[in-house]
Amino acid sequence: VTEDDTDDNNGHITFNYRSIGISCSAEIIGLTIVVLAVNRIGRIYPAVSFFGLGGVFSAVLSFSASSQSVWLLTFVAFCTKCVEMGSSCLLWVITVEILPTELRSTGHGSSNAIGKLGGALCPFLIEGDIPFWIVGVIMFIVHFITAFCVYHLPETKSLEMGQINLSNEKNDAKDIMINEPSTTSDYERHTRYSSELL
Known part of the structure; x- marks a missing residue:
């Protein structure tokens, strides 16, 4: 997040490191929520909620990209990063638990590779000439498709490995x-x- 999207007096771009630090600390909050929810609520409902909220916050962040309020952008980025971290951690748990031993490493590695592929393609979506609101809509749709798919996975709470x-x-x-x-x-x-x- 840049402070004012302008150069300082020396011709360098200025960064608001306080806002960056606040939004990055969201990963700690997201991970804490997952740790508290995973054995109390389960895996599927928190994951679906996190993906749904991730889509909403990503869309809000894209639509408010031209906002002059640094604190609004920081708050929305904080919420987005919090739920994205939570959904990512939950998927690592779910993937390992639903796959049988014979497929666990292959399935987990394949899922991770597809996630990395998505991460590699995202910069091309952002850096292109596509308006931010279209990026927000695309992110919203992808999140809700993912939430729909996760909703149909079996719940693994209180089950032993191999009982799914x-x-x-x-x-x-x-x-x-x-x-x-x-x-x-x-x-x-x-x-x-x-x-x-x-």
């Missing part, structure tokens, strides 16, 4: 493999899963 149902069918082989007791060896689980598929 990924489908609604009772006799699905995928459910049998995922719900297998943790004392069963990987070989036995794969053998049973393969025989169920045949």
Whole structure:
């Protein structure tokens, strides 16, 4: 956040480091909210709420980009960064918990790679000749699509690893493999899963 978007007397751009520090401290608040909510409320509802609020705050930030009030921009940036940090942390928890052991590292790495791809493409959206209000609308839509997808994931609160149902069918082989007791060896689980598929 620049103080007045102008050069100082020496021809250098001035930065309001107080505003930058305040907005960056939002990550601590977002992480604290996640830690308090994840075992009390669950994973899905806080994640959906954070993504929804992230879309709203991103849109508000884009629409108020031309505002002269540094403190308004700082407050909206603080709220945006707070919910973005919270939603990111929750997704790291959810992804690890819903995937079976055989897919956990691959699925988690793939999810992370897609997130990094989105992070790499965002600067092109911002730096182009696209008006900020269109960027805000795009961010709003992306956040709500993500919230919709997260809403349909299974809740993992109070469940052990390997007890997550990924489908609604009772006799699905995928459910049998995922719900297998943790004392069963990987070989036995794969053998049973393969025989169920045949």
